[in-house]
Amino acid sequence: MTRNLTPKGAATRQRIVEGAAAEIRERGIAATTLDDVRARTGTSKSQLFHYFPDGKEELLLAVARYEAGRVLIDQQPFLGDLTSWSAWHAWRDAVVARYRAQGQQCPLNVLVSQLGRNTAGAQAVVHELIRQWQSEIVVGIRHMQGIGEIDPELDADRTAAALIAGIQGGVTMMLSTGRLTHLEAALDVSIDNLRRAHGDR
Amino acid sequence: MTRNLTPKGAATRQRIVEGAAAEIRERGIAATTLDDVRARTGTSKSQLFHYFPDGKEELLLAVARYEAGRVLIDQQPFLGDLTSWSAWHAWRDAVVARYRAQGQQCPLNVLVSQLGRNTAGAQAVVHELIRQWQSEIVVGIRHMQGIGEIDPELDADRTAAALIAGIQGGVTMMLSTGRLTHLEAALDVSIDNLRRAHGDR
Structure with a gap:
C-alpha cells in the first residue's frame, strides 16, 4: 500500500x-x-x-513484504532459470547456502509468527510468497518436460507443491534443531526423483 | 521427569x-x-x-510431551506397520484426517513456539518426536525393500527425512492457509516416488 x-x-x-x-x-x-x-x-x-x-504494525507488514521479497531474490538467478539439471543443482545449493548463512534467525518466520496467523495482512504476504515461489518451480518442471528431461505425464503443480512443502518443513526443522539435514534431504530427494522421472517407465 | x-x-x-x-x-x-x-x-x-x-513452564513441558505422544498415537496402527502399499496409503489417509480434524489448532506447534525455540526442554521434545516418527518410516521403507517392493539401493534414512520434512512443511502451510493441498501433495508425491522405486532401473 x-x-x-x-x-x-x-x-x-x-x-x-x-x-x-x-x-x-x-x-x-x-x-x-x-x-x-x-x-x-x-x-x-x-x-x-x-x-x-498506522504505526508499528504497518511497518512490520512492510518489513514482512521486504523479507519475503528477499527470500525469492536470494534464489536468483537460479530459481528463474531452471532449464538444465545443473541449474536445478545450483538452485538447490543457493537455497541451502541461504539458510546456512541465516542460521537460527529467520526474519520472515519471526515476523509472521509475531504478527499472528490471524493477521490477514501477514497471511497475504505468506500466500503471495508461496504462490510466486511455487510458480517459478512449475515453470522449471514444464521446461524440463518440454526438452524431454522429465516425464511429460508428471503433475508439475503437485510436484512443485510437494517440493515447497519439503523446503518449508526443512527450514522449520533447522530452526528447531540447528541442522540442515532435513532441508538437504527434501531438496535432494525431490530433485533425484525428478531426474528419475525421465521416460523410464 | x-x-x-x-x-x-x-x-x-x-x-x-x-x-x-x-x-x-x-x-x-x-x-x-x-x-x-x-x-x-x-x-x-x-x-x-x-x-x-516449577509451575507453569513445567506443566507446559508435560503438555508438550503428551501432545507429541498423541501425534504418533494418532497415526497408529498404520505407522508401526508400513508393510504393504495399502498400509502406506492407510497411513497417508490417517495423517491427512488428523490434520483435517485438528483444523487451525496445532497444540504441539503452539506449545513449541510459545515455549520458545531456545527452551532446551521443548527442543528435546520436538527432537524425540521427529526421531521416533522418522525411525518408524525407515523401518517401513526397509521392510518394503526386503520384500522387493522398493529399490534396495534407495537411501531409507534420507528418504524418510525428506518425507518428514514434507509433512512438517505441509502442516505449517495448512496453519497459514487453512488448506491441506501441500500436506496431501507432500505425502502423495513421496509415496508415488517410493512405488516407482521398484527395481525399474
Whole structure:
C-alpha cells in the first residue's frame, strides 16, 4: 500500500523498512522499538508516521513484504532459470547456502509468527510468497518436460507443491534443531526423483 | 521427569496434563492460566504445585510431551506397520484426517513456539518426536525393500527425512492457509516416488 510517493519519499520509506528489518534481525522483534528504528535510520517521529500512519504494525507488514521479497531474490538467478539439471543443482545449493548463512534467525518466520496467523495482512504476504515461489518451480518442471528431461505425464503443480512443502518443513526443522539435514534431504530427494522421472517407465 | 508417584498420584498428574492440554487447545496458551487448569481438573493449588513444583513452564513441558505422544498415537496402527502399499496409503489417509480434524489448532506447534525455540526442554521434545516418527518410516521403507517392493539401493534414512520434512512443511502451510493441498501433495508425491522405486532401473 505504498501511496503516491516522490522518488525521494519512496527512497526514505525504503530506508526505514530496510533499517527496521536489520534491527529486527539483530535484536529480535520484541526488543525493537520505533525509537530504535528512528535512531538507526535517522528519521524523525513525524517522518515515521508520515510513511507508516498506522504505526508499528504497518511497518512490520512492510518489513514482512521486504523479507519475503528477499527470500525469492536470494534464489536468483537460479530459481528463474531452471532449464538444465545443473541449474536445478545450483538452485538447490543457493537455497541451502541461504539458510546456512541465516542460521537460527529467520526474519520472515519471526515476523509472521509475531504478527499472528490471524493477521490477514501477514497471511497475504505468506500466500503471495508461496504462490510466486511455487510458480517459478512449475515453470522449471514444464521446461524440463518440454526438452524431454522429465516425464511429460508428471503433475508439475503437485510436484512443485510437494517440493515447497519439503523446503518449508526443512527450514522449520533447522530452526528447531540447528541442522540442515532435513532441508538437504527434501531438496535432494525431490530433485533425484525428478531426474528419475525421465521416460523410464 | 515423573518422580516416584503412586498409581493414584500418576493418574492425578495425568488428569492435570490432559485437562491443561484440552484447555490450551480450546482457549490458546496465552489465555490459559493455572487457575483455569485447576478449575477444569478440580485440583487444589497445593496439588498442582505438588505435581509441578516449577509451575507453569513445567506443566507446559508435560503438555508438550503428551501432545507429541498423541501425534504418533494418532497415526497408529498404520505407522508401526508400513508393510504393504495399502498400509502406506492407510497411513497417508490417517495423517491427512488428523490434520483435517485438528483444523487451525496445532497444540504441539503452539506449545513449541510459545515455549520458545531456545527452551532446551521443548527442543528435546520436538527432537524425540521427529526421531521416533522418522525411525518408524525407515523401518517401513526397509521392510518394503526386503520384500522387493522398493529399490534396495534407495537411501531409507534420507528418504524418510525428506518425507518428514514434507509433512512438517505441509502442516505449517495448512496453519497459514487453512488448506491441506501441500500436506496431501507432500505425502502423495513421496509415496508415488517410493512405488516407482521398484527395481525399474
